Amino acid sequence: MKNTFFILFLIVVLTRCDNEKLSHKETVTIYYKAFDSGDFNKLKGVIHDSITMINGDFVTPFDKDSFYEFYKWDSIFEPSYEVIDLTEENDNLIATISQKNIRNEFLKNNPLQFKVKISFASGKITKLEELDYIGVNWQEWNQEKDSLVNWIKVNHQNLDGFVNDMTRKGAIELYKGR
Incomplete structure (x- = not known):
C-alpha cells in the first residue's frame, strides 16, 4: 500500500513537472546557452517546427532539419553567446546578445552585440529578427x-x-x- 501511494505520488510530481511551461525569458536563455554549449538537442527543444531568421532584407525560413544545417555552419566559427538583457514586449521578447566567434574576430568586431526580436508560438521560438547592432x-x-x-x-x-x-x-x- 505504501509503495502504491509512493508510485502514484511520484507519477503526479513528474507529470506536473513536464507540464510546466517555460517563460519566454527561460526559453530564450536555454536557446542561447544551447548554442553556446553546442547542445542541439536542447536547442531543438525550444524551437518550433519551423523557425524564421530575419536579418535586414534576408528572410530565411527553416524546418528543424535545415535549422540543424544552419547550426552546424554556425558552429564552424566557434561561437560563444551571452544574453545581456531580455525585455518583454507584448507576446515577443527583445534580447540584447553578445556573440564572440572567429569570424567576428577576423572582421574586427568581436564581440558583436545586437538586439533581436524573438517571437513565439505554443511557447517555442518561431522567429528571430535582428533589429540593431550595437557599437559595430x-x-x-x-x-x-x-x-x-x-x-x-x-x-x-x-x-x-x-x-x-x-x-x-x-x-x-x-x-x-x-
Missing part, C-alpha cells in the same frame, strides 16, 4: 570583408562569389561548378 564599426567590417573577397578573387577564382550565398546549398553549387 561597419567601415572596418567592410574593409576586412572586402580584403577577403579580393584575396579570394585573386588566389582562389573558383570560390569567387562565395559571399553571395553562404548556405550549405550555395557551397555545394559552388563546389559542383568548379
